[in-house]
Amino acid sequence: MPERHRVAVLGGGSFGTVIANTMACNGNQVALWLRNPALAASINERRENDEYLPGYTIDERVTATLDLSDALNGIDTVFVAVPSASFRTVVKDVAVQIGPSVVVVSLTKGIEPGGFHLMSEVLAQELPHNPRAVVSGPNLAREIAAGQLSACVSASPDSAVNASIHDLLHSDSFLVYSSSDVYGVELGGALKNIYAILSGLCHARDFGENTIGMVLTRALAEMSRFAVELGANPLTFLGLSGVGDLIVTCSTPLSRNYRVGYGLGKGQPLAEVLAGMDQVAEGINTLGLVKAEADRRGVPMPLVNGLYGILYEHRPVSEVFSDIMFTEVARDVEFVAS
Ligand SMILES: NC(=O)C1=CN([C@@H]2O[C@H](COP(=O)(O)OP(=O)(O)OC[C@H]3O[C@@H](n4cnc5c(N)ncnc54)[C@H](OP(=O)(O)O)[C@@H]3O)[C@@H](O)[C@H]2O)C=CC1
């Protein structure tokens, strides 16, 4: 296969690695920037990310590097796959090293504290002249690595940018769809993490499938309502990056956020659950940020409020569920039906 594009992926965690490899397997030359020398050596010498995705063979066209300027040299597209807490720091470093024609893509599913900035907003602030996009969807890294058929959505106001991302990433096992609703696509990915925690908690408490079905339906109503307030298209939430990602992340212990909720549901304190995780669970920070923003905007979010009560105010799960399901239900049902 001829060499096609030169791209960089920033962040050598599970998702950065699998996206880098997907593009490499499509014939592109990929620089994977990370900060752990032992991991870089593992990728370059043994073709394996033995920390985040052991057993997954990485294509020869992926080169791991610790040097950001080396990674950005001669590229046409850069994908950012670091947790939201580090996103702006990394993007600021990128901004002084790339030209205005380089496409910048966020893979991150989180929100920046201190102003409630979405990742697309951070990109617009730090790289105002570059073409930009976000990619989101039901994309458990380990399933993509296992070759399971998966699909994502690339969102940009510029259809040529979406087409270029399709060209880099689309394959027989990883399908790329397009959208112009950037806020809707990225908010779906960020908000579902909150409900994955809630779902893990429900599963740990052996709630019935009917109950969980109701909770997830209300989650979809609640996340759409919040996102519409921020300017998203509600129909986006009926697609892959909305209900698609909500279903996946709320259904499996492969999700870190689900595992956090499961641990809490089994009675583990939050600090203990997090101490046992070596990967990011974005939903924890997103929960506090969304609650504050929803309160500020006057958006009703009973599930968010309830989960916040359990996590940060030590409210009993049974009391919270009684509040959510009986006191607040009329308002949500009204929204779903409208
Ligand atoms: N995993 C998944 O299934 C999916 C994840 N995502 C999203 O992608 C983002 C990344 O997730 P994922 O790869 O799974 O996370 P992981 O926890 O697997 O890895 C995080 C990576 O980010 C790196 N990192 C953190 N801070 C910095 C920094 N300041 N500079 C450079 N590198 C940094 C870490 O480096 P180090 O190892 O040195 O600490 C690590 O390589 C998250 O927002 C997540 O929600 C989206 C879709 C699917």
Ligand SMILES: O=C(CO)COP(=O)(O)O
């Ligand atoms: O976003 C994901 C799947 O689409 C991954 O979810 P977790 O971050 O909860 O593992």
